[in-house]
Amino acid sequence: MRSKLIFALLTGAAASTYAQGFGQGFGQFQGQAPGQIPGQPALAHRIDLPGDAPVALVADEWGGSGATIRGSAYQLDVRVSLSLRNASQRRIRGITMTVTAQEAAPGGKGSISIPSLDVAAGETFPVRGDLHLLRPIGGGSGPLVEVSLDGLLFDDLTFYGPDKLHSRRSMLVWEMEARRDRQYLRAVLEQSGHDGLQKEMLSSLAREADRPQYGVQAVRGRAANSDGEQDLKFAFLHFPNAPVEPMDGVARIAGNEARAPKVVVLNRSPRVVKYLEIGWIVKDQQGREFLAATVPADMRMPSHSSSQILDDIALRFDPRTTVQSMTGFVSQVEFTDGGIWIPSHAELDDPMLRHLVAPSPEEQRLVQIYRKRGVGAVIDELKKFQDKPIPAVQ
C-alpha cells in the first residue's frame, strides 16, 4: 500500500514537471510534437503565399516555439522566421504579412511589416516575428496560426496584395516619409557636410532617448468611469500647407479616461478626401505630455466642405494620469485619386511634435546605422537609394 502511494506521488510529480517545464513544443502542419502538453491539442501553422506572388518562400523556421501553462491559462509562444526571395523584376520597398490565430483571438489578427527595404530582383530578405497567444485551458481544437501576404510595395510605388489590412496606405506613407527624410538629410550633407549630418544623427538620438512613452489602453464601446464626465476641447496645431484643417474638437474626460473624440475638419484642397488621421496629444496635471493615440477616419469629404469625425472608443491611461488638456494635429490625408499628403519636415519642426512624435521608420533605421557603423555608413545609405520624385502620389 505504501509503495503504491509513493509510486503515485512520483508519477504525479513527473507529470507536473513535464507539463510546466519541459512540455514546450507543438506540432507543425497538424503534427503532434514531442513534449506537447498532455490534454492539449497540437498547434498547427500554415504559410499562405499566392501562386502569382512577387515573392517566393525560400525557407521558414519555427524553432524555439513552445507551450506552457500559466495558472489557468495556456500560453503559446510562436517564433516564426521566414526567408523570402524577390521573384519580380522590381525593387521591393516594403512588405506586410498578416498573422492570424483564430483560436486565441477570434476575429482579431496581427501583422508584421517591414518598411524601408531595398530588395533587388532575386535577392532574399528575412521576416521575423514572435507571436504570443494566451487562452484559458479547456477544450477546443488546436489553434491554427496562419501567416499570409497582405501587401508588397515596389520602388515605383505600385502595390501587390489583397490589402485586407490597408497596408498599401501605411506602406505608402512610410515610403513617402522615407523619401522626405532622405531628401532632408542629403540637403544637410550638401550644406553642412559630415559634421552637419553627424549633428542631425546625434540630435535624433537625443530626442529618441527623451521621448516619453506611457501605456494606453483602448476599450471599445464604453468607459469604466462615466461618473463626473466633462467635455474637454482640443487645441490644434495648424500646418499651413495641410489640405485638411481641424476646426473644432471635443472629448469626454473622466479621471484617467478620455472617450468619444469628436473633431470637425475642413477640406481646403481641391481634391476629395478619402481618409485622414489626427494625432491626439494629451497633457496631464503633472505636466507630462505624450502622444496618446491617432484618430483615423474613413470618409468622403468633397473639396471645400467640412465633416465631423466621431469615435466611440475609450482611452484609459496610467491611473496617476488626470487629463488636463489635449492637442490635435493632422498627421496624414489620403485622397480619392490615390494621392497621400504627409506633413513636411519643416511642419514637423514644431518643438512639441519633435519631442512627442516618433520619427519615421527610415530615420530610425539610419540612426541605428549611424550608432553601429558611423556617419560614413549613413552617407552610403543615402547614396544607395535613387529616390524619384513622386508627383502622382503627393
Next chain:
Amino acid sequence: MQHASEANLALYGTGDLAWWRCQWIGLHVARCAECRRRADEYRADRERLRSLADELPGVRWERLAAEMAANIRVGLAAGECVAPRAPKHTIPTGWRVAGAIGGFCALLVLAWWLNMPPAQTASLGRAMKAIVNGPQWQARRALGLDDALTLVQASAEGVELRENGGALTLSQRGVRPVSVTLNTQGSARARYVDSDTGQVTITSVYAQ
C-alpha cells in the same frame, strides 16, 4: 356592330353633342346605315319642328332646344348614378402605409450607404449593440469582468490585443519597441529596430 344610343343619335342629329363625342358618333354613323337613318330622322324632325315653330308666334325655339338638350344630359347623368358598379380593386390602407414606410426606409439605407463612411456605420452598429446589451454590460461591470471586452493596449513593452478571455501579442525576440502607437479604430503598432542591420519591423494587432 353595336349601335349608338338613342340619346347620342338625337343629340348628334341636332348638333348638340360635345366636340370629341360628335366626332366619335360621326365616325360610327358614317359606317352604320341603321344609325345614319335614325340620325337623319332626328335631323328631319328638327327641321319639321322649326318650320312648325315659325307658324306659332311667341315661342322661343332656340331656348327650348337648349333646355331639352340640358334635360337629356341630366337624365344621362342620373342613369349613371343608379347603374350597377363593379367594385374597384384597391390595396388595403395598412399595406399602403407599410409600403410607404418600406420605400422610405430603403431610401434612407441607400442614402446612408452612399454618404456615410464605413467607420461611422460600424460605430453606429456598436452603439446599437451597447443599447441592446446594456443591462448585461452593467452586470459584467459589477462583476469586474473587464477582460471580456475587446481591449487593445500599447505600452513600452509592446502591443497586445485582449478579446474573449484570450490575448494576442506580436513582438521581436524579446526586444523592447522603440515606439508604440495606438489607433482609435482598435489597432496598435510597435516599432522595432534590429541593432545590427537597422532593419525596422513594425508589428500590429487589430481588433475586429
